[in-house]
Amino acid sequence: MTEYAVPFHWRRFKERYLLIGSKCEKCKRYFYPGRAICPVCRRSGSLKDYRFSGKGKVFSYTIIHVPPKGFEAYAPYIIAIIELEEGCKVISQVVDCKPEDIKIGMPVRACFRKIREEDKSGLVLYGFKFRPD
Template sequence: MTDTVRVWRHIQQRYNLIGSKCTNCGRVFFPPRVICPDCRRKGNIEDIKFSGKGKIYTYSIVRSPSSDFKMEAPYAVAIIELEEGAKLTAQLVDTDIDNINIGDPVEMVFRKISEDGPDGVISYGYKFKVVK
């Protein structure tokens, strides 16, 4: 039950890439924050909807995953630097894992993240694909 509640609580972040921006120093963050970790200001934070476009900052190929992701291996996980400056971690999909380069342009796509049993809740969220 707790996992279902967590999924619904984070639905804006998963479906819209909603982060936050400090109106004092201009830094942007994902996931959203209530206090800016740089200038330590509270109350100067506003929501920002990211474009979903960015570039690969760094990446790793997962060849020995946990049991939950055995069927997907091998797969790539990357730190994505969004156009707006925030960084986030996401799986790369629809991409040849042998042809990934740091700096490749990417865009967000929606994909299935997990399924809680055959009759359970299906969680969807963001992943990224390389666009050339």
């Protein structure tokens, strides 16, 4: 194991399972996934880990009818851009909601679900999904 492996994996773990990103103390912007440098303030910024509340609303969405290999059993399913109440956006699956029931502006909340293992294609799957709130 290389020297940087532990913090790297811990950071990824926090992002996937705890919905942790960053907040810039200077410009008060939030980022997910977390950043090392604030893209607005650059060197003068000060980024701290921030755990998002998980509350947000549907910003836009798409219904997946023809899923990638390995996800056939889940189709059709909803992939949405969620605008978190802190103001940043994440892409996630929306569960416990029929494709015909989802609406832009609908309140949603993060939930934690069993997810498929990462496969050889390197497909990245976060540990959280969103459901109607």
